[in-house]
Amino acid sequence: MPSLLLLDGSPRGPRSNSMKMLARLAEGWEQAGGAPPQVLHLARRADRELAAAVFKEAEVVLLGLPLYTDAMPAQVMEWIEALAPRPGGGPVLGFLIQSGFPEAAHSRPLQRCLEKLARRLRCPCAGTLVRGGGESLQLRPDCSNGRLWALLRTLGGQLARDGRFGAAEAAALAGTERYSRVAAALLSAAFRLPAAQFYWNRQLRRNGAWDRRFAAPYGRAAGS
Amino acid sequence: MRITILNGEPGPGSPFHGYVHRLAGCLRDSGHQVTLLDLAALDLKGCSGCWSCWVKTPGRCAKEDDSARVCQAALDADLLLAASVVRMGFTSSLLKRAADQMIPLLHPHFLIQGGEVHHRPRYARYPAFGLLLGAGPDTDAEDLEITQAIWRRFARNFKFRPVFSAVADRSAREVADALAAAA
Numbered sequence: 001m002p003s004l005l006l007l008d009g010s011p012r013g014p015r016s017n018s019m020k021m022l023a024r025l026a027e028g029w030e031q032a033g034g035a036p037p038q039v040l041h042l043a044r045r046a047d048r049e050l051a052a053a054v055f056k057e058a059e060v061v062l063l064g065l066p067l068y069t070d071a072m073p074a075q076v077m078e079w080i081e082a083l084a085p086r087p088g089g090g091p092v093l094g095f096l097i098q099s100g101f102p103e104a105a106h107s108r109p110l111q112r113c114l115e116k117l118a119r120r121l122r123c124p125c126a127g128t129l130v131r132g133g134g135e136s137l138q139l140r141p142d143c144s145n146g147r148l149w150a151l152l153r154t155l156g157g158q159l160a161r162d163g164r165f166g167a168a169e170a171a172a173l174a175g176t177e178r179y180s181r182v183a184a185a186l187l188s189a190a191f192r193l194p195a196a197q198f199y200w201n202r203q204l205r206r207n208g209a210w211d212r213r214f215a216a217p218y219g220r221a222a223g224s
Numbered sequence: 225m226r227i228t229i230l231n232g233e234p235g236p237g238s239p240f241h242g243y244v245h246r247l248a249g250c251l252r253d254s255g256h257q258v259t260l261l262d263l264a265a266l267d268l269k270g271c272s273g274c275w276s277c278w279v280k281t282p283g284r285c286a287k288e289d290d291s292a293r294v295c296q297a298a299l300d301a302d303l304l305l306a307a308s309v310v311r312m313g314f315t316s317s318l319l320k321r322a323a324d325q326m327i328p329l330l331h332p333h334f335l336i337q338g339g340e341v342h343h344r345p346r347y348a349r350y351p352a353f354g355l356l357l358g359a360g361p362d363t364d365a366e367d368l369e370i371t372q373a374i375w376r377r378f379a380r381n382f383k384f385r386p387v388f389s390a391v392a393d394r395s396a397r398e399v400a401d402a403l404a405a406a407a
Contacts (some may be wrong), residue, residue: 077317203279
């Protein structure tokens with residue numbers, strides 16, 4: 001069984017939603033007989049430098065990251081800039097993109113970019129996992145994510161056994177690609193309800209920032 | 225027209241860096257008001273995903289750095305031009321760092337926009353958006369197309385109206401004229 005290098009590309013580091021998901025993939029990898037992976041957090045400069053060096057010898061690499069302003073976080077791009085194709089080809093390379101938006105469509109252009117990176121580095125690509133609604137992992141207790149964790153463990157096992165993710169399981173993880181017009185209209189109405197913005201409103205109130213929630217320090221505020 | 229250029233080229237001695245400066249000069253010669261930000265010369269600490277700019281200091285990054293200057297220059301412009309060489313299949317990490325620290329320009333609340341979930345605008349007005357790419361030694365047509373697709377999505381999320389995208393394979397004067405015509 002080859003070794004696995006887990007690269008956490010979240011700027012939040014170990015407490016990130018990306019890392020929570022990567023940890024479940026790693027559990028599936030280990031349940032399928034793989035050795036515990038090496039984990040590096042690309043938000044840390046020292047880990048970033050180490051990851052560029054370790055990549056040269058790695059057998060299977062799984063890079064997980066949050067979608068930041070429609071692409072990889074800057075720290076991940078900094079790591080990518082330090083890579084070069086390995087003579088004879090690179091490790092098996094897989095990706096996990098998790099996004100705060102619920103639809104998978106937001107992540108697809110970045111998926112193309114990362115899969116092109118695998119080709120550029122002459123790495124066999126294990127596939128790209130896309131998951132929306134990642135920020136909701138902060139809201140819910142771990143015990144309520146049982147189905148998601150089970151699916152991620154299955155995908156981790158597939159990576160260990162087959163060297164790639166199963167298409168059906170990856171599609172199940174991605175969920176909704178785009179909303180239908182009817183669903184979008186219903187969501188549009190729902191977003192006008194304060195309860196739909198609960199996650200942000202609760203934090204604004206806790207931080208004493210509620211009265212400043214529409215602050216516009218660089219120009220004229222929307223709706224003014 | 226007020227134009228803000230974010231120069232994402234890290235090397236001040238590189239040909240692309242010189243090209244961007246010549247472009248700014250051509251635009252000024254044509255009567256435009258240009259703010260050229262060499263991002264390599266700014267202190268940009270990068271986004272750490274703390275969301276302070278949404279839930280603690282709404283509208284402002286909590287970090288003491290030059291990201292406020294980038295946000296102000298972007299909002300002040302009629303047209304925001306992001307410029308970078310494409311290396312390893314995407315624009316520079318330096319330009320990405322600036323983009324990541326622009327999220328205070330949006331509001332955390334969600335809405336439906338064009339059938340998709342996006343963030344609510346914080347401002348009444350946003351600039352038009354342009355992208356100027358340089359082709360690196362390992363860049364092919366697919367890299368440019370993917371990079372443009374990602375930045376189109378960025379513009380859409382940030383309520384910027386995409387009006388221009390070009391590769392720096394023409395003279396700076398020609399690109400300046402095309403940019404002014406597009407905006």
